[in-house]
Amino acid sequence: MTANNIIELKNIDVTFHNGDQTVKAVQAVDLTIEKGDIYGIIGYSGAGKSTLVRVINLLQTPTNGTVTVNGQQLQQLAPAALRQARQKISMIFQHFNLMKSRTVLGNVEYPLLSQKISQAARQQKALQLLKLVGLADYAQTYPARLSGGQKQRVAIARALASDPEVLISDEATSALDPKTTKSILALLKKLNQDLGLTIVLITHEMQVIKSICHNVAVMDAGQIVERGRVAQVFTAPQAPLTVDFVETSTNVKAAIERITNTIDLAGLAANQELMYFNFIGNATKEGIISQYSQQYQLDVNILFANIDQIDGENVGYMIAIITGDLAAFNPAIAKRVADGVKTKIITTENGLEGLA
Amino acid sequence: MAALIPNVISMKSEFIQATLETLYMTFGSAIIAAVLGLALGVWLVVTQPGGILADRVTYSILDKLTNLLRSVPFIILLAVISPLTNFLVGTTVGTTASLVPLIFGIFPFYARQVQNALLDVDHGVVEAAESMGSSPSEIIFRVYLKEGLPDIIRVSIVTVISLIGLTTMAGAIGSGGLGDIAISIGYARFENDITLVATLIILILVFAVQIIGDWLAKKVEHN
Numbered sequence: 001m002t003a004n005n006i007i008e009l010k011n012i013d014v015t016f017h018n019g020d021q022t023v024k025a026v027q028a029v030d031l032t033i034e035k036g037d038i039y040g041i042i043g044y045s046g047a048g049k050s051t052l053v054r055v056i057n058l059l060q061t062p063t064n065g066t067v068t069v070n071g072q073q074l075q076q077l078a079p080a081a082l083r084q085a086r087q088k089i090s091m092i093f094q095h096f097n098l099m100k101s102r103t104v105l106g107n108v109e110y111p112l113l114s115q116k117i118s119q120a121a122r123q124q125k126a127l128q129l130l131k132l133v134g135l136a137d138y139a140q141t142y143p144a145r146l147s148g149g150q151k152q153r154v155a156i157a158r159a160l161a162s163d164p165e166v167l168i169s170d171e172a173t174s175a176l177d178p179k180t181t182k183s184i185l186a187l188l189k190k191l192n193q194d195l196g197l198t199i200v201l202i203t204h205e206m207q208v209i210k211s212i213c214h215n216v217a218v219m220d221a222g223q224i225v226e227r228g229r230v231a232q233v234f235t236a237p238q239a240p241l242t243v244d245f246v247e248t249s250t251n252v253k254a255a256i257e258r259i260t261n262t263i264d265l266a267g268l269a270a271n272q273e274l275m276y277f278n279f280i281g282n283a284t285k286e287g288i289i290s291q292y293s294q295q296y297q298l299d300v301n302i303l304f305a306n307i308d309q310i311d312g313e314n315v316g317y318m319i320a321i322i323t324g325d326l327a328a329f330n331p332a333i334a335k336r337v338a339d340g341v342k343t344k345i346i347t348t349e350n351g352l353e354g355l356a
Numbered sequence: 357m358a359a360l361i362p363n364v365i366s367m368k369s370e371f372i373q374a375t376l377e378t379l380y381m382t383f384g385s386a387i388i389a390a391v392l393g394l395a396l397g398v399w400l401v402v403t404q405p406g407g408i409l410a411d412r413v414t415y416s417i418l419d420k421l422t423n424l425l426r427s428v429p430f431i432i433l434l435a436v437i438s439p440l441t442n443f444l445v446g447t448t449v450g451t452t453a454s455l456v457p458l459i460f461g462i463f464p465f466y467a468r469q470v471q472n473a474l475l476d477v478d479h480g481v482v483e484a485a486e487s488m489g490s491s492p493s494e495i496i497f498r499v500y501l502k503e504g505l506p507d508i509i510r511v512s513i514v515t516v517i518s519l520i521g522l523t524t525m526a527g528a529i530g531s532g533g534l535g536d537i538a539i540s541i542g543y544a545r546f547e548n549d550i551t552l553v554a555t556l557i558i559l560i561l562v563f564a565v566q567i568i569g570d571w572l573a574k575k576v577e578h579n
């Protein structure tokens with residue numbers, strides 16, 4: 001383990017037995033997360049993300065594999081030492097999980113109750129954390145009176161009370177509206193920058209990954225199917241699931257469905273084709289379509305276009321009906337793959353599967 | 357007044373005595389049954405599958421034991437338990453002797469009620485406490501019993517009211533109390549006003565417990 005890796009999961013399996021049924025929730029997952037990273041794990045529900053992150057603090061004991069956090073192999077720790085280690089691995093949840101019998105201040109004080117500090121010092125620390133999340137005025141309020149976003153802020157303050165090294169976010173923004181989600185993500189980003197907090201977050205929304213994560217792992221059926229830098233994974237997705245996430249988040253998927261439903265593909269003329277274009281990086285700045293349309297005398301009827309920024313990189317998507325000398329145009333534009341241009345002819349059978 | 361309830365007027369001191377006996381039996385057994393019932397209820401919740409100290413064997417034993425104790429009809433329990441009563445109290449008759457069967461009659465019922473109340477505590481909150489490094493005893497006292505308090509108060513009201521009901525049967529082993537007056541004097545001597553007034557006092561006790569309990573539950577609840 002290198003000094004920089006704060007979390008190392010090796011060969012993790014989690015298998016549940018439910019009567020005769022065996023569910024392999026997590027299978028042979030290796031995961032290494034560097035200190036100070038914001039690492040996203042994305043997948044649809046049932047992919048095993050929640051189970052996997054619960055392995056990090058051993059709320060879920062893996063059937064196989066080793067869990068090393070902060071240089072400690074957690075499975076070798078005695079119960080008391082494990083509880084000590086857990087205080088450095090905080091967690092926030094989709095449904096906040098605040099205690100409704102305690103005030104906002106009382107909730108933030110909770111992790112400090114087992115530490116040997118005076119009540120005054122405890123309250124002062126909790127109050128400071130409430131200031132940090134912008135809720136100092138609500139110290140004496142009970143959680144039932146707060147909005148979802150406020151509750152999650154209290155949960156974040158509580159998670160910070162034990163001075164954690166790692167913060168695990170289990171779908172923390174999934175129950176919030178888009179505006180609140182944005183502000184919570186901004187807060188997490190700030191904590192990452194100011195406190196050097198390592199954040200592991202799981203989500204089913206690509207927007208969340210795109211806005212704050214540096215690295216991402218895509219999970220499907222208990223396995224990580226793709227991982228890497230966010231820009232790399234989402235600009236050049238390899239696994240079908242990753243492609244699906246990208247197309248859903250950029251509205252390409254919906255656009256294709258709409259277009260293929262309204263346009264009779266079989267009715268296109270011989271010199272017409274419905275094409276999907278994907279431009280990455282510098283390709284988004286060039287007038288590729290206008291160059292080619294002049295060169296090959298093409299008519300381009302744009303039906304959908306979108307440009308997105310992923311980790312600072314521009315990615316463009318376009319769907320258009322091309323009319324003209326396709327026999328010359330298609331091979332010519334296909335040669336531009338190295339420059340970040342990808343194309344695909346859409347037919348009724350293929351939809352968007354297997355974009356070249 | 358004397359015309360309406362002639363027998364009661366002449367037995368005023370017996371009524372006061374009987375009311376005190378009922379209160380003594382109810383709250384004397386309630387205190388001990390509360391401790392036993394809370395302990396058993398918590399034990400059931402933490403050992404049940406998925407609990408913080410899940411233990412299939414322990415849970416199954418406790419679960420069956422609770423059911424077994426609850427299945428004995430109280431009027432029979434009064435007799436069946438007499439050797440234990442004799443061992444603990446030194447006698448099998450009288451008000452204090454009745455505490456033993458009352459405790460055993462009510463605490464398994466209370467334990468079940470407590471178990472159900474604690475099961476309503478959000479599992480996510482328990483998980484959050486675990487993730488913050490809380491020990492099982494911290495989770496029991498700082499999460500389960502604190503978060504579950506309003507419901508625990510509510511089930512305690514139900515239990516105390518049932519217990520008042522049980523004390524009236526304890527007259528069968530010479531416990532005295534309002535039930536005893538109603539049956540062995542009011543019913544046996546056809547002095548209906550005695551039965552009626554004994555019933556009224558019991559109703560007043562029940563309402564008082566209900567009102568105080570509701571007020572307390574509301575006070576500790578922050579929904």
